[in-house]
Amino acid sequence: MDIVYTLWLRNVKRYIRSKSRMIGSLGMPVFLLLVLGFGLNSVVAIPGMEQGYIGFIIPGIISMSVLFTSVFAGIQVIWDKQFGFLKETLVAPVSRLEIMLGQTFGGATTAVIQGLIIFVLSLFMGLEVSSIPGFLIAIIFMILIGLSFTAFGIAIASRMEDMHGFQLIMNFVIFPIFGLSGALFPIESLPGWVRYLTLLDPLTYGVEGIRYGLLGSSQIDPAISFAVLSGFTVLMVAVGSYLFRKISI
Amino acid sequence: MSAITVENLTKKFGDFTAVKNLSFIIKSGEVFGLLGPNGAGKTTTMSMLSTMLKPSSGKAAVNGFDIITNEDDVRKSIGIVFQDQSLDEELTAYENMDFHGRLYRIPKSTRQKKIMELLKLVELEGKKDNLVKTYSGGMRRRLEIARGLLHEPKILFLDEPTLGLDPQTRNHLWDYIERLNREKGITIILTTHYMEEADKLCNRIAIIDKGRIIALDTSEKLKNDIGGDVITIVSSERDKLYSVIQYLPEIKNIEVHDSFLTIGLENAEKHVAQIVNMASETGIPIDSISIHKPTLEDVFLHFTGRIIREEEASGKEQMRLMHRVRK
Ligand SMILES: Nc1ncnc2c1ncn2[C@@H]1O[C@H](COP(=O)(O)OP(=O)(O)OP(=O)(O)O)[C@@H](O)[C@H]1O
């Protein structure tokens, strides 16, 4: 456990130290919140949404922030590989599973912090949290998104030689995962076949879970969201550990 | 007791054999050098011995532990300084050390004490809280060596420890390495392509080329074997000169190279006149002639017919630097 903590500590330290990255990665979510939220708030009306369109997308933008930060944190392993630091960890008498778990917890922690920053900003934009337990539920879903997608990033990083493939992954995997997740639109409004895609997207359950927590209502039963996202997290951690074990430097 | 035993160690990358049937034994407390040009297979050998790379065949034991079946104990026994930098530049020197100490499960109280002790040893205690990215190449190298020692390894692996450093820093590091070996009795295996480094630090040297050991002995013996002195003659008619003098009984060995000819023999100053005379009698022009004590360079030349060009190093150094700049 102390090894996991060691890796975690390093990740968090690096995160806290890189203010520019922290602020830089807030840019996109805040931009979307402002433009979509305020821009479309008066135009788009979602049935049953008391807090308007902006209230509807806040959980989506929080999820996005957690998603991007965590995938990025996982993919950082490639940097460690390229800049040599990975060797220092791999040559130590510790198991790869411990290293992988430490990275995952570290990445998830930074991702949740990033999500919380958006959450706090949202409060200034008029978000009204339904209840304290609701807030805790939202945090649990943020943690699950953070864990699963950091592990996902590590899995990808374990198979990639350098950062060249990064853009590809961003454009063809991460953006679609975000776009299809129902972060920006209600699932019910979609045509049948797109709705299936949405339901196949693990992030959908994260967004819906956070939505339930913060707003008190969601289109998917929170118990189902929790079950699906937990299952996905376990799967990703397993795949990530498996691939990380075979990493070569 | 032997610190490292290697038997027929081989590593193939696809069709290419990077290390071929390597066998040697390193005694406990020894400083052992792997000397060879770029691509000789030094790093590959170090990687296998430090469990970072699986051998294709053969076996080896480090501190008595099999490198294939007992990785964990091997890892506990060794400290390693990789050829390429392996520090976290976003952390301070102290944090890099602390990370290492925790990975090796050194309890907090001893950890803090040892870190300070080692940082003092490599004269970095004053800069311990600076981020590593503000460090110079020499400081980074010293920090890496200190880190490699933190868990008190029985055996220290140093892969090109002074590559890319200025002569002053290099000398400084050599002193550390010698002291470590002398005072703490740590067995050291190091790779280098600097002759001088191998000469100064190593008890025994394995000269390695194209994945094979071509000679292994003390520097003294290696050099004596090719003669007490070496005469180098630059001449346009090397082959003719060769045929004229090759049967002189004093000559231990004689070799023709690209533009010159080398002769290994005892007491060269006594015989050089005779050789020059024989050349002029047969009308062979001599552009230049020199006598020197044999160096490891001559040994390498003797065994491979090539020289280890030290300028090869600068390409590598460039890469190390670029590597850093790219960030
Ligand atoms: N992962 C790899 N895949 C394919 N070939 C490799 C790999 N690693 C090393 N090689 C090849 O094996 C040979 C030996 O490489 P190695 O790094 O061991 O040399 P070296 O003696 O350490 O050289 P240098 O002085 O440049 O560090 C080289 O020809 C290199 O190209």
Ligand SMILES: [Mg+2]
């Ligand atoms: Mg090398």
